[in-house]
Amino acid sequence: MNNLVLMGHGSASGGVYDRVRINGDATITGDIECVELICNGRVKVAGNLKAKSIRINGDGTFEGQVNADRLKVYGQTTVGVSLVMKTASIYGELKIKGNATFDSLNLKGGLQVAGDCEAEDFKIRGAFTIKGLLNIGTADIVPYADCKAPEIGGEKIMVRKFNRPFGLTKWFKFLSSYEAEVVTDMMEGDDLDIETANIKVVRGNRVKLGQSAAIDRVEYRDHFEKHEQSFVKEEVKVTA
Amino acid sequence: MEQELISKKDLLIKTGISYGQLYRWKRKKLIPEEWFIRKSTFTGQETFFLKEEVLERVERIKSMKDDVSLDDMVTVFDKKPDSFPAYLTKEDILKRNIVSSVVIEQFAKKFTLEDRISFDLVCLYYLIDKMLREGKISRSEGELIYQTVEPYLQHVHQKDGVFYFTRKMGVPVVTVVSPPGDAHFDPEVGIIEKYSFHKLFIEVKEISQGGKKDE
Incomplete structure (x- = not known):
């Protein structure tokens, strides 16, 4: 050819x-x-x-x-x-x-999707803005800036806090309390491990909340655990 | 017609599946996007489904998932029941030889050549024609089948069903079971013909489309 x-x-x-x-x-x-x-x-x-x-x-x-x-x-x-993609690495x-469909997405930087976004493997070091549903198998998210999606659903979702270089963090925190987080109306999944987020409703089988998680309502089935500094308005155990 | 809705939460409790499974099946296109109905409720946005439709689908996926991979399952559900043609004209039927002219003359006299005959009805003609040709029934028994099945055509199209033609002591009986299930007759009854309507529809569809290819 x-x-x-x-x-x-x-x-x-x-x-x-x-x-x-x-x-x-x-x-x-x-x-x-x-x-x-x-x-x-x-x-x-x-x-x-x-x-x-x-x-x-x-x-x-x-x-x-x-x-x-x-x-x-x-x-x-x-x-x-x-976009339909098997593996994507974005720097x-x-x-x-x-709409965007990935088997596996590894992103350092920014992602913007105007429709729905689907991925089996979703690894983010950076930020995303998704206007539709974010449907993921396993997600490993470290927000460097706010990550927004109206609805997030999946199997295993992990959101970790970004550890800035030592000196910088100190000064940054000193000047403002701002911290990058995942912002969504609803997050649903089997295993949720969320360190830094601002979510209205979280529904899951096993939910673990970290230090800077602010959640209006948590509905869990099997297990719930939260950091003492996390902020939860309402928590409900759903029995099947 | 207003159909009953089920919320996502109730669906998961009722079927015993987890959020992860539901989202995974959605990603694999086993549950079509259109089925997710978003409505705002007092707790914010909630997702609803048509109860009957989604429960049936979830049960089927659950029963199949141990034997079939999720990717293969898509092809099973891709066959939409409404992919049958809506109608055929009398001319089509005769030209493609779907139903013999004898049967057409008997039952479809009122139609002209260009008239559109609904696909369900064509299938019924085909069934009668087939049984006549195989010598299983007489022409007057064909009439009996027509009278019995015709009122339920709409029904079996939507929900599928099983057709039985039985004879006891020479007396013909036509039975329609819808939705499909097993019918049990007394031992003296001879089952002359048993036909699933879905199978019938597919058979006729293939014949009518096969005819197109020949041209």
Whole structure:
């Protein structure tokens, strides 16, 4: 199969390729399907993109659907419609204007999803804003800034506090009481281990709350445990 | 028609599954997105389901999950019952040879060639035609089947059912069981034909679409 190599500034109409390599700034005006897409610089795809592996070093804008096995982003990527992905590692920012589905997502930086977000494995070091439902299998979240989603559901959800470098934390805390947390109306799951969050309703089988958790209502089935400094308005044991 | 709703909490208690399982099944598309009905209640937002629909689905997933992987299960549920064509014209039926002209003449005289005949009815014609051709029934018994089954067609389309044609001492009896279950007859009764309506619908659908491919 053909390879597509673009250096400098250029454009292509799309099609089926083996390898696509962009060094510089390129616009692809139609749908493109390839085994591997590597972009160093900036790429804009007006159609849908289907690939085995995608690597963006720089800025990628995909106006259609993106469907791939592997995605690696160092920089920023925007998806116009929806994203279906097996494994994704993002160092930087990922913005999706529709729904996003991952098998496993490893993100350092920011994630924005305008629709629903689904992932079996969800590892976040940074922040996310999700407008729809966040549906996750196992989640490991360390918020560096506020992580927002109206509804979070899953099996095992763990939210840990970010330990800032020693000196910085002291001064930061001294100046303001602000702390990054997970903000949501509802969190449901089997095993919930939440250190820092602001949640209206938490429902789960086993719930463990840490120091900076503020919850309006906790409904648990088997086990409930909270840190003495956590703030819980109401706790109910639900019996089946 | 207003259908009974069940809240997510009640569903989990009733079926004994956990939040994690429910969300996992949703991720695997075993429970379609459209089934989640969001409503605001005094405790904030709550999710509801249509009770009958979701309970049946959850029970089926529970019974299958030990033998079938979740990914394979999707294909089982993907077959939507309403994927049958809504109607066929009399011309289609004759051209694709779904039902013989004899049966059509007997039961569908009132329709013109271009008239749309509902798919359920076509299936019934097909059933009678099939049994006639196999020599299991006479034409007047075909009439009996038609009279018996026709009023319940809507019903078996929605809920499936089993059709029995039995004979005792030469006297024909037509039985429709809906929703599907076992019917037990006294030992002198001979079961001439037993047919699941769902199977019947699929069979006719395949014939009608197979005909399209030939063209």
